[in-house]
């Protein structure tokens with residue numbers, strides 16, 4: 001892989017500053033990671049901000065990821081001493097998170113009660129990289145469309161407090177990446193899960209590397225979906241594969257010639273939508 005990725009727009013630096021400013025207003029942090037790539041989707045900057053504040057790790061999009069690997073990741077984070085959950089936010093059971101959050105707050109709230117303070121909602125800040133489901137979580141907890149969501153990075157533009165029943169006051173934050181995505185493999189994973197804007201990494205680069213990965217790790221899914229059984233391991237074979245898919249699906253530039261760009265787009269969309277199957281990009285080692 002020879003692409004170099006530098007992607008840190010000014011609004012992300014500003015968002016990080018606002019997170020730092022407001023962290024003292026909250027009781028706990030809900031850090032959202034994408035279950036398909038939990039390490040690549042973990043922003044090291046967010047780890048440094050008030051590390052001692054209670055933190056819940058919420059792995060989302062489990063419905064798109066590989067079940068066996070999902071369980072490994074949950075165990076991985078629990079073993080690190082985190083409070084953690086893995087979920088499909090589109091069918092989320094709010095109570096699971098409410099219980100974990102109440103448990104995390106037990107000591108603090110008991111202290112407050114003993115000092116005669118009245119019970120109050122938990123103030124939680126929801127953080128993570130773009131497109132992992134922060135606003136979706138907040139809407140689920142608030143039981144209404146309080147925050148805008150969308151399947152692309154950068155939907156939430158500014159911080160917003162949202163009340164969720166009597167249990168929570170939630171701070172929605174814009175997704176933030178970090179200045180140096182040194183690890184090019186992580187950057188590729190971020191592009192695959194839709195956390196980096198399409199313009200930053202060329203589509204054909206992303207799709208070709210996805211195909212190499214699927215060839216090595218999910219060969220059967222690839223064959224089932226596209227009905228083509230060939231080894232994809234270099235530029236020639238990946239081109240042949242894209243070409244074949246185009247011919248099979250009738251995605252053509254002209255008679256007999258595939259539209260490679262349109263095919264690349266299609267495969268990437270089918271991966272993101274879970275149509276190729278349940279796929280995890282990373283495993284705990």
Ligand SMILES: Nc1nc2c(ncn2[C@@H]2O[C@H](COP(=O)(O)OP(=O)(O)OP(=O)(O)O)[C@@H](O)[C@H]2O)c(=O)[nH]1
Pocket residue numbers: 060061062063064087088089090128129130131132133134135136137148149150151152153154155156157173174175176
């Ligand atoms: N399949 C699936 N889709 C999800 C899940 N959680 C969120 N989504 C989808 O992911 C997309 C992004 O969700 P948002 O809530 O807008 O993400 P965000 O983290 O607020 O993104 P930014 O505001 O851009 O930082 C939306 O299309 C959601 O419907 C999940 O668990 N499973």
Ligand SMILES: [Mg+2]
Pocket residue numbers: 134135136148149155156173174175
């Ligand atoms: Mg959002």
